[in-house]
Amino acid sequence: MTTAAERSRQGPVTAELPAGVELVEYGTAVGLALPDGVGRALAAGDVVDAAPDPYAPDRWSLRAGSKVGAVNVTVPGTREPFTVRVVPKVPIARLFFLLGYSLDADGIWREGEVDVAEHRELVPALAHALERQTDRALRQGLLQGYRTTEESSLVVRSRIREADQIRHRFGVMQPVEVTYDEFTTDIAENQILRTAVERLLRLPGVPRDVRRRLLHQRARLADVTPVARGQRMPCWQPTRLNTRYHSALRLAQVLLNGASAEHAPGGLRIDGFLFDMNQLFEDFVTVALREALRGSGRVAKLQDSHHLDEASAIRMRPDFVLYGPDGVPCAVADAKYKAERRGGYPDADLYQMLAYCTALGLEEGHLVYAKGNASHAAHRVRHAGIVIHQHALDLDQEPTGLLADIAQVASRMVAG
Incomplete structure (x- = not known):
């Protein structure tokens, strides 16, 4: 039997790779025959949870976590890359709605400008949306x-x-x-768009008609220098002059900021993009709460730094802290991209919120989950007088319903 160490000394893999695998976010593990280098690249690249099968050589167990998207793993000596697609549990349109709150402070994405057409998969939807926004940005010519x-x-x-x-x-x-x-025309705004178009053209799963339109956008940007692998993306600032580029640039940044590692040891290459649903949900909850409480006379701060102990040695960063007109904290909330299971939510979340409330001197704290068996539950802590609320949002519902649920959470925070 050939061991993994012996296989790694045999040089580049020349056998044909399987075309790829499709996993579901937080779904069950899938066993697959893979070259050792591919399995190690997936594990090291933090793409999915990858572990070798101790009883079967050349087999790996792959399980998706909170990251969704698509990546290619290219092995020296093979023609086609191995593709890993991680499908989100939420509908694609809802994913883009969450993305809008993650990056767009001006609300552009929430007005229906970024459409995904009839596409039900992430790669086709993202490619379609980026091409449409790029076309809209360049319709009046390239920005100079x-x-x-x-x-x-x-x-x-x-x-x-x-x-x-x-x-x-x-x-x-x-x-x-x-x-x-x-x-x-070879400026940061155009360079970002050109680089995003190039990245999408390297990924499988882009529909033929969308790929053709992306090639047209690349031709428009032919005189623009794409950002080379490993180089830092140029910075841009929203201004009146580049207003027509704003939506396209934010969408391009979603793709480029979510890019996975593009190089791996031993000649392997990983190329693609991944979105962390934990981060997207946290961004949506905190930004939506801030907007719901706008005009209430209170100030909301996200990821504000505090300390648990009097010596200021133990730092804590609640997702959302609401301050009253006097500058004193009056409410705290934390977002958890978890669904309630048969045994309930993890107790560790309650302990964490109890620590927040104790350190901030608050009588109530709020945990906001992605889904639950009930929309609201409250727990009064013994000998502390602290009430910890657990709210559940159903991400399968329409945006209006989601925002209505956020408004209910906001009203409870103010009432407390």
Whole structure:
């Protein structure tokens, strides 16, 4: 029998890989025959929970956690990559609704501008939405702006970099080290869009008609430099001049910020994107609560830092803290992307909220879950006088119902 160590010493894998696997977020584990390098790459890349089968060589157990999306694992010596798709439990349209609260502070995504058409899978829906938003952004032509350029030139242009001229040229007059501002389309906004389009074109599962339209957008951006692998994405700031780009850029950032590791040891390459549903749910709950409490005379802070002990040695960061007009905390909430099980919610969540309430001097605390058997439950802590509320949101319902449930949570926080 060939051990995993012996297989790793045999060099690149040349056998044909299975086409891929589709997993469900927090679903049951799937056993699959995989080359050892692919299994280790998936485990090391924090894509899914991957573990080798101790009783069957070349078999791995794959189980999806809270991350949804699609990644390709490319192995040297094989033509086609191994694709892992993780399907979210919530409908695709609801996922995009949560994404809107995660990144868009202005509410653009919540007005129906980012549509997913009839697509029921994540990759086709994201590709369709990005192409439509890119087309809308570029409809009036590519945005132009000034970019600072430093280069060696035979012609003096703008300012001479005297220090670099002396350091590099040792007194020789030409070429000249110059710096100048160039008015060009090769700016951060266009570079981000070009890079996002390129990433989607590398993924399988993009419908043919959407791929054709993406190729058209890439042709529009042909004079723009895409961001190379491993380089940091350029920064952009929302302004009046780039207003028509805002929605497309935020959607592109969803894709690029959710990108998985693009390189792995031994020539393996992982390329794709993953969204963490834990983070998306937390962002939705906290931002929606802040909006529901706007105008109440109170100030909401997200991930505000506090300390549990008087020596300020133990730091804690509640997801949501509401302050009264006097600046004193008046309510606290924490979002948990968990569904209630037969035995109820984890007791550790209650202990965590009890610590928050004790340190902040509050009589009530609120835990907001993704789903539960009842919409609300309350627990009074012995000898403490603290009441911990557990709220459950049904993510399968329409956005209006979700926001109505958030409004109920907000009203309980204010009433407490």
